[in-house]
Amino acid sequence: GAGVSQSPSNKVTEKGKDVELRCDPISGHTALYWYRQRLGQGLEFLIYFQGNSAPDKSGLPSDRFSAERTGESVSTLTIQRTQQEDSAVYLCASSLRLAGSDTQYFGPGTRLTVL
Amino acid sequence: AQKITQTQPGMFVQEKEAVTLDCTYDTSDPSYGLFWYKQPSSGEMIFLIYQGSYDQQNATEGRYSLNFQKARKSANLVISASQLGDSAMYFCAMREGGSNDYKLSFGAGTTVTVRA
Numbered sequence: 001g002a003g004v005s006q007s008p009s010n011k012v013t014e015k016g017k018d019v020e021l022r023c024d025p026i027s028g029h030t031a032l033y034w035y036r037q038r039l040g041q042g043l044e045f046l047i048y049f050q051g052n053s054a055p056d057k058s059g060l061p062s063d064r065f066s067a068e069r070t071g072e073s074v075s076t077l078t079i080q081r082t083q084q085e086d087s088a089v090y091l092c093a094s095s096l097r098l099a100g101s102d103t104q105y106f107g108p109g110t111r112l113t114v115l
Numbered sequence: 116a117q118k119i120t121q122t123q124p125g126m127f128v129q130e131k132e133a134v135t136l137d138c139t140y141d142t143s144d145p146s147y148g149l150f151w152y153k154q155p156s157s158g159e160m161i162f163l164i165y166q167g168s169y170d171q172q173n174a175t176e177g178r179y180s181l182n183f184q185k186a187r188k189s190a191n192l193v194i195s196a197s198q199l200g201d202s203a204m205y206f207c208a209m210r211e212g213g214s215n216d217y218k219l220s221f222g223a224g225t226t227v228t229v230r231a
Contacts, residue, residue, distance in 0.1 A: 031217065033218070033219075041223060042221035042222055042224055043160075043208075043219070044221075048217050048218060056215075056217070089158060093160075097217070101148060101167065102210070103150070103162050104162075104219060106159060106162075107159070108157065108158055108159045109159070111158070
């Protein structure tokens, strides 16, 4: 596709349930990133993939959060036993990882609401 | 310590006028990049402009320009000839060099409302 796509666009779940968020990066982009945006705030880095390897998982808030990526394609962010504080917009981005600007291009996000 | 500071939570601007959005940053890394993104109410983050720390000239992209003052560690975004469609949240972000040269650190954002 032309840009980064994410699904679902909205997800409402009950506390304690598991959720999976999906990201399709721009074709050919080797790097993929997940960020979280709480209401009215800036973005927090969660995890970075180079290919299907995740050199930096330091931003994942707890061990309830995990992510995987298939090759240089789709990534899935999984949140187990969701809590109300997990409510946020989860944004995915991808880039070419070239020297210089290496601009990250973002998807539309998944708005997660935990009741 | 905050790496990116945006001190203006919200701003109003008249259509066709220019507006300047403030951004200061904090890094000891000599190699870094500064980005501005626009986030309309739809939620998508749209890349606007990039400035590298070694770039000699201020970046420009159409109606967007970046006022880069390295000694002051500021990277203000100037939007000229504002349009109603410019109403959105604007985020300043930085990518440092070295081993963390992939993650972006974002400011809290500035909401811009363009009035007709």
